[in-house]
Amino acid sequence: MHLPHPSFAATLFLVFTAAYLAIRGVFARRTRRAKAVSRADLRDRLLILLVGAGQVALPCIVVTQPVLAFASRPQPDACTLFGAVAMLAGLRLFWRSHADLGESWSVTLELNADHRLVTEGAYRHVRHPMYASFLVLGTGQALLVANWIAGLAGLAAVALLMAVRLPREEAMMIDRFGDQYRDYRRRVGAILPRRRLRAA
Numbered sequence: 001m002h003l004p005h006p007s008f009a010a011t012l013f014l015v016f017t018a019a020y021l022a023i024r025g026v027f028a029r030r031t032r033r034a035k036a037v038s039r040a041d042l043r044d045r046l047l048i049l050l051v052g053a054g055q056v057a058l059p060c061i062v063v064t065q066p067v068l069a070f071a072s073r074p075q076p077d078a079c080t081l082f083g084a085v086a087m088l089a090g091l092r093l094f095w096r097s098h099a100d101l102g103e104s105w106s107v108t109l110e111l112n113a114d115h116r117l118v119t120e121g122a123y124r125h126v127r128h129p130m131y132a133s134f135l136v137l138g139t140g141q142a143l144l145v146a147n148w149i150a151g152l153a154g155l156a157a158v159a160l161l162m163a164v165r166l167p168r169e170e171a172m173m174i175d176r177f178g179d180q181y182r183d184y185r186r187r188v189g190a191i192l193p194r195r196r197l198r199a200a
């Protein structure tokens with residue numbers, strides 16, 4: 001019987017995942033304060049659980065335990081190389097968006113009493129750099145985790161998060177910031193930078 005042992009690509013994935021959790025841990029500690037507005041319902045909490053399972057729990061189990069072996073795939077060196085590059089780029093954007101969002105960050109749909117609308121740093125280029133970083137990290141995961149199910153689980157969970165949460169998050173921002181957010185949304189793309197609109 002063949003027992004899987006973490007390959008080089010899998011080890012890289014585990015190291016990058018530890019870095020991801022460390023970055024989240026540091027910023028979560030810094031932003032621990034009571035929120036004034038919450039739209040954190042069961043749906044949003046289930047989505048957070050699903051993203052945690054798809055990004056972290058499932059791939060970490062699959063690269064260290066003999067499970068879901070029927071869905072394993074070969075691991076060409078090019079996949080490992082591009083996967084590592086994607087993870088590094090994703091971690092950089094993840095860190096950057098956390099640093100730019102500062103106290104305005106929340107794991108769910110919430111606002112501070114004195115919530116600051118952030119439109120600078122990464123938020124100058126896209127409205128959702130943290131979700132964009134999840135897509136880049138998910139691409140890295142798909143390339144480093146040599147299993148079709150565990151590799152694609154992160155991207156699938158993040159796609160669902162974005163489909164369900166993004167409209168609700170923007171509605172919450174419009175309720176709070178009105179035309180200020182509408183204007184921001186007109187100028188700045190959601191996930192990809194938009195070409196700058198020139199003043200007429």
Ligand code: SAH
Nearest residue numbers: 104106108109110116117118128129130131
């Ligand atoms: N969607 C953003 C932020 C994710 S964290 C991103 O992908 O980068 C989710 C929380 O961030 C929301 O509950 C909301 O309170 C806050 N938020 C989202 N966009 C914001 C902005 N431009 N300025 C300030 N807070 C914002």
